[in-house]
Amino acid sequence: MEIKLNLNGRAVTASAAPDTMLIDFLREQGCLSVKRGYETSNCGLCTVMMDGKPILSCSTLAARADGHEVYTLEGLQAEAEEFASFVANQGADQCGFCNPGFVMNTIALLRENPDPTDDEIRAFLSGNLCRCSGYESQLRGIRAYLDSRK
Amino acid sequence: MEKKLYRAVGQPIPKKDAMQLLLGKPAYLDDVTPKNCLVVKVLRSPHAHALIEEIKTDVAMKVPGIECIFTYKDVPQERFTHAGQTFPEPSPYDRLILDQRVRYVGDAVAIVAGADEACVDKAMRLIRVKYQVLEPVLDFHTAKDNPVLVHPEDNWVAPCPVGADNRRNLCATDCEQDGDVETVLAECDYVVDRVYHTKACQQAMMETFRTYTEMDVFGRLHVISSTQIIFHLRRILSHALGIPKSRIRVTKPRIGGGFGAKQTAVAEVYPAFVTLKTGKPAKIIYTRQECQIAGSPRHEMEIRVRVGADKSGKIRAMDVYTLSNTGAYGDHGPTTVGLSGHKSIPLYTAGLEAFRFRYDVVYTNKQAAGAYRGYGATQGIFAVESAVNELAEQLGMDPVAIREMNMVREGMIMPAYYNEPASACALDRCMERCKELFDWDAQYPVRDMGNGKVRAAGVAMAMQGSCISAVDIGSATVTLGDDGYLLSIGAADMGTGCDTILSQMVAECMECEVDEVSVASVDTDTSPYDSGSYASSTTYVTGKAVEIACGRLKEQLCSIAAEMMECDADKLYFAGDKVCAKDGSGFVELRDIAYRAQCNNTIAARASATHCSPVSPPPFMVGMVEIELDRETGSVEVVDYTAVVDCGTPINPNLARVQTEGGLVQGIGMTLFEDVTYSKEGRILEDTLMQYRLPTRLDMGHLRVEFEQSYEPTGPFGAKSIGEIVINTPAPAIAHAVRRATGVWHRELPITPEKILMADE
Ligand code: FES
Secondary structure, eight states: OEEEEEETTEEEEEEOOTTOBHHHHHHHTTOTTOOOOOSSSOSOTTEEEETTEEEEGGGSBGGGGTTSEEEOGGGOHHHHHHHHHHHHTTTTTTTOTTHHHHHHHHHHHHHHOSSOOHHHHHHHTTTOOOSSSOSHHHHHHHHHHHHHTO | OOOOOOSSTTOOOOOTTHHHHHTTOSOSHHHHSOSSSEEEEEEEOSSSSEEEEEEEOHHHHTSTTEEEEEOGGGSOOOOBOOBOOSSSOSSOBOBOSSOSEEOSTTOEEEEEEESSHHHHHHHHHHOEEEEEEOOOOOOTTSOTTOSSOSOOOTTOBOSSOSOOBGGGTEEEEEEEEESOHHHHHHHOSEEEEEEEEEOOOOOOOSSOOEEEEEEOTTSOEEEEEOOSOHHHHHHHHHHHHTOOGGGEEEEOOOOSOOTTGGGBOSSTHHHHHHHHHHOSOEEEEOOHHHHHHHSOOOOEEEEEEEEEEOTTOOEEEEEEEEEEEEETSOTTHHHHHHHHHHTTGGGGOTTOOEEEEEEEEEEOSSOOOOOOTTTTHHHHHHHHHHHHHHHHHHHTOOHHHHHHHHOOOTTOEEGGGTTEEOOSOOHHHHHHHHHHHHTHHHHSSOEEOSSSEEEEEEEEEEEOOSSOTTTOOEEEEEEEOSSSEEEEEOSOOSSSOHHHHHHHHHHHHHTSOGGGEEEOOOBTTTSOOOOOSOTTOIIIIIHHHHHHHHHHHHHHHHHHHHHHHTSOGGGEEEOSSEEEETTSSOEEEHHHHHHHTTSSOOSOSEEEEEEOOSOOOOOEEEEEEEEEEETTTOOEEEEEEEEEEEOBSOSSHHHHHHHHHHHHHHHHHHHHTOOOOBOTTSOBSOOSTTTSOOOOTTSOOEEEEEEOOOOOTTSGGGBOOOTTGGGSSHHHHHHHHHHHHHSOOOOBSOOOHHHHHHHHO
């Protein structure tokens, strides 16, 4: 089937089998930041924005993106860079495999709530697993960024 | 303690690859290897123990797109091990790429390769296998000398004398002692005698096992893998495939986490075999379920501890017996078990008059175990630290006080640790500081919160090593480029930041900025030999090699400068951006030395060093936890975890802190949620991460980490290790706190709400 969508600000038309998952479609389109951690949609690594809302691309059919606007981290570099260096300053990036999903969901959080408390950050990002960092450094990074804006 | 002033060492700088990783740039195996290649998958056994009577692949082969299907009839018949260890490996050679006998649910039955995933999946369903189902060995208590043998085959080999005997289901056995433990125990006023049980926990790194293989232009097998052990992998593949090592090249991209899982060649043999047979590029990507059932998890262990003390609390004797379950294959079986005693008993060196440490490692028809952060020490420390907490309770002593009385201190010789000295040990200061930070005296008494919840605290100590002494090799080559330096190492940065940490050491030695140091990618063709990233060895061993290589490079650069200045090199000294005459008569700039190195020059602007340490200085730490336990639901919330670590000199305090926090949370997961159970037929029930629950950011309270520095004279800039020790304190500390809150000692992990409620009744 043919899928037409707006991907990272550009009109894209591509064909895909009806059972293609959005994650595989996006990686096929060169959006390699989108990662698969599990098959059971509980790690958050594959988070992308559809119509401005964070979704799990591993459990969304590519067909569902037809006619919609999808952003991956490739298309949100500037927005990510704003706070990513604060996370890097904590050494929180570690192996990095969970980073794109974590960064995408942090973007979603900050769009929705520009000044979250620590508990709000934890709650919003609770679906983003990380096996390396123990989470505290990610929180310190976001906190340092928020404080820098005050 | 020496406190030295450094420029780059000790700085909390970001990792060199941080921004690229955070911005999601292509860096991992599936991002950087071609899409156009054969998709490889493994058909797996549904039985815990069976013989393949017949396997029919003809129908499956007809599926359009299928390239090849291999069975046990197609593979070499020399046995080998998947364990990434220095040759000769202590792990028995007990594997074939595919075997007629399958030994656990998930064991490889056939390799299928095709143009895409759909056709491979279809072909897998069409392979017809007739099994002769055999009785499995599922209970590791009855494995030794069981009439059912996991490895009855004649070509099973144990390359090292580890006490292995396939006719007894034994992967290793040993006994070591110092003093007469029975006599001293008999004299003790108090003896605690307990058995503890830990499970086969999964590393659960976010990037599953994956490998890409191709033939290069020279007709060699090029393996790109998410691995911690490029050099061992080359040798393992050579053994498995029966081709010379020189015909194999292994490289690695960035790795999405390892924690030891990727110190075993879990996935590599399958695509490598396909590429070797077909000449075509091939890729395998494990599903999460495959990682859960056919990975390389922690060894399940049952540990009996007998610890004896006199009335004053002086610990006089310790007797540890470990029964370790290596599962269907012996990868890391003979070595992990050693740490369960060697990294636990020495914590109590101070007044210890006698110890004994015995173990058996047995084969069963369960998933083969491997290397997981802590490598046996985690299991042993859970047991010994819990036993000491039980002892303190019997004595009516404060658990901190009993440790202060008995702990190993700087300068002591540790008989239970190969008689190595505690040459750098701040364990006493860790305890003092942790106690103060945590406010132990106020937090230790159990507090009823008045809402059905109670708060309680627990404590534990830990140690680890900094390498495998007199075995692990670290090497470094440092080159002066047109500008800046290139550092080449064979150790694998798996997210821990070793590329950055070792660059900090180059910058320290060469008196330059860390940004002026580039790190070459890891490649068996070009990197200097390194055992690999495991055994907590990279900072300590490879770091020392970096320091030595830099010293040699400075001499080389002085020699080039001497030719430029027409004097003897020994009249010169290296001063960072220039080389100067000692008498002040002149200098040449480093920039000009770099140009000179490229023109009319016969002296390499490059130096290498290879290092190996005769000792493995332990890092030490103390962890204290405060939990809130809900009496109605049995759920445990970690409110506060305070850890104080002595890793010698922290080369990069930020990265050391994040290592600690990451290890603590993994340890909390292992203690409270991560369970591995089997059906009575031998199938793992927690085969997805829905059932095998990892800690989220809501499952941990406040983590506080501090460092108490010591200075290890044999380490680079006084450094020891940090990577593994950090996972060792949560289990005993939390079990202790749960006892305080409920009155029940939980001696089996994980301590789930169900177990807490059941035990309460
Ligand atoms: S950084 Fe490795 S999983 Fe988060």
